[in-house]
Amino acid sequence: MSVPKTTKAWTIHGQNDFDSLKFNSAFPVPEISDYEVLVKFHAASLNYRDLIIPKGKYPFAQRDGVVPGSDGAGEVVAVGKKVTRFKVGAKVLTLFNQNHYGGSLNSQSVKSGLGGVIDGTLRQYGAFNENGLVDMPPSLTYLEGATLTCAGLTAWNALYGLKQLKPGDVILTQGTGGVSIFALQFAKAAGATVISTTSSAKKAAILKKLGADHVINYKETPNWGEKARELTPNGEGVDNIIEVGGPGTLRQSLKAIKIDGLISIIGFLASEGEEQPSFLEALAHICNVRGILVGSRDQFEDMNRAIEANKIQPVVDEKVFTLEQAKEAYQHMWDQKHFGKLAIKID
Structure with a gap:
């Protein structure tokens, strides 16, 4: 698959409510290192945490200019030379705390939240360390899979x-x-x-x-x-x-x-x-x-096995937004007009 040089993406600048969300149609696609993979996102979903970051009410680590969103589902389109966990074509989900693989959180892994300090999922393409992803349950669609990272x-x-x-x-x-x-x-x-x-x-x-x-x-x-x-x-x-x-x-x-x-x-x-x-x-x-601050990669993989074994289908709100409509999606969720998970389709 041909990978473009730029991607559509949202970033957060300041803490001026949802006006802090800025859309960029030419955000650079990152180059991958030896241990990274490039993911083409097909879906994302929002959490309450996403809403309060631009409002300045989030109590954990964050940085200005970050790409928001922790929950993403997509396809691996390129892999680094030393990647062993995934191949091109794999359907993957993002891990919330990118360095939380198992056991309890520590002072380092608690600072590795996607969409807080590490660029997140409200974009078309993103590069991630191979350890910060898990396989998507095969029975789910991208929209359903994108709901699992945080809430699930x-x-x-x-x-x-x-x-x-x-x-x-x-x-x-x-x-x-x-x-x-x-x-x-x-x-x-x-x-x-x-x-x-x-x-x-x-x-x-x-x-x-x-x-x-x-x-x-x-x-x-x-x-x-x-x-x-x-x-x-x-x-x-x-x-x-x-x-x-x-x-x-x-x-x-x-x-x-x-x-x-x-x-x-x-x-x-x-x-x-x-x-x-x-x-x-x-x-x-x-x-x-x-x-609780979400969970580890080990727990994520256990949960995904249970989802497959029990044929659990995530509940996605009937109103689905596009990437360009992300700011509207924020307001829709803030107004509590959703039921279950609010999803965003990414082309």
Whole structure:
């Protein structure tokens, strides 16, 4: 395949909200080193993290002028002389933290996030070290594959990274974003019971269709933590909570969790307000609270095998944007008009 000298790409300059996103129709295609491969992207997807970087609210490493986006699916079109993991034609997905291959994050790998300090996926072509990619599950389309890098792997890490999910466990998911939907799908595939929260009857119906055993409308039931506990065997509480709301929902999560249960802190979508629990409240519930920053390459490959074995199909929002429409996609997601993962098709 003939590789052009320039590529269409977005970059972030400053922290002036989405006006910081700049489109470049002649961004240079990088030359690959001995251990790198060149990927022609066919799809990307957005995460909440992408939205808050240009707003100046992202708490991890980032640099000005970076190509945004961590999630990408594409085809290898060139390989360096010493590359052994991939051949030309391979369908691949990007690893979120490019240096996180296995085990826990460390001070170096935590600084290797795509779209933060390393040029990401909102472009047509990108060069990556061969260790920063994984094979795409063969059963998925590029649009579906592009949803796995951040949301899919974060959900997998929450369910398997510290405590192994077991059949019969009770999992609680919050809302209908990418991480929560993936957690619902993975948990049901493992034989767990899933309690989901949402804000509308329409979304509740879709959650039920995806396999949720119980759905609580948190607008109708503000004290949803106690309601979730009532739905568990003997009222003992939930085994694992996918906490995407943060300060605004943690108090309710603590009311729902069982003794020695696990709350996986993933996001901070909800406003802080007066709902933040006190230190004593957190102590009194005798549970584990764990912060997560996606997951490792080893976990990614484990997840992809499970996706194939269980025929799991990622939930992609019905509205798909083009690369040129990326700024519109940011606003669409910020306005919470999406369900599941918001994808971008790249030609």
